[in-house]
Amino acid sequence: MPPSLLPADLARRVRAFDDRVDALLDRVRGHPVADRALYAASELGDFSLVWHLVGAARGLTSDQRADEAIRLSVLLAGESVLVNGIIKSFFRRRRPVWDQPRAYRIRKPRSSSFPSGHASAAFTAATILGERDPLWPLYYAAAAVVATSRVYVKIHHASDVVAGVATGLVLGRVARRIWPKPDIRR
Numbered sequence: 001m002p003p004s005l006l007p008a009d010l011a012r013r014v015r016a017f018d019d020r021v022d023a024l025l026d027r028v029r030g031h032p033v034a035d036r037a038l039y040a041a042s043e044l045g046d047f048s049l050v051w052h053l054v055g056a057a058r059g060l061t062s063d064q065r066a067d068e069a070i071r072l073s074v075l076l077a078g079e080s081v082l083v084n085g086i087i088k089s090f091f092r093r094r095r096p097v098w099d100q101p102r103a104y105r106i107r108k109p110r111s112s113s114f115p116s117g118h119a120s121a122a123f124t125a126a127t128i129l130g131e132r133d134p135l136w137p138l139y140y141a142a143a144a145v146v147a148t149s150r151v152y153v154k155i156h157h158a159s160d161v162v163a164g165v166a167t168g169l170v171l172g173r174v175a176r177r178i179w180p181k182p183d184i185r186r
Helices: 008-026 032-059 063-090 117-129 136-152 158-178
Strands: none
Touching: 008 136, 008 158, 032 063, 032 117, 032 136, 063 117, 063 158, 117 136, 117 158, 136 158
């Protein structure tokens, strides 16, 4: 939850956590390779683009995978409506202040900062894509990069991203129960 809705002591701890993570990232911000990679990851996370692309690429390999790509896109649409349309409406957390020139242009959302929709979508997608797939560590690694990128580019506080990750993991598990992955036919 945003610090303003928490008991004073816990709110101080959340702000301290956010500040510590931000200070750690300040050591890397401005590095050309890190800037390019993490701004790109943040942009690819917009509208779950990277996850739809992964699903589509996998879908080209078989009819079974094409069905899985459709399943992924439908589930991500549901995740977006739930997180960005409903959950965020309960919170009015301001986004971090960035008062210096950005390394690259980036879309600035107008919605609440809490929770991170990019992190939620990334971990929902990783949970769905990783189901019975030997590449599951890659999906979670990519999700972690997308989630981290949102703090790096100062569009979210670290605690927003932690909440988004938790939300995505739960929604991914729920989605797998509601719409199970079909058994692979060979």
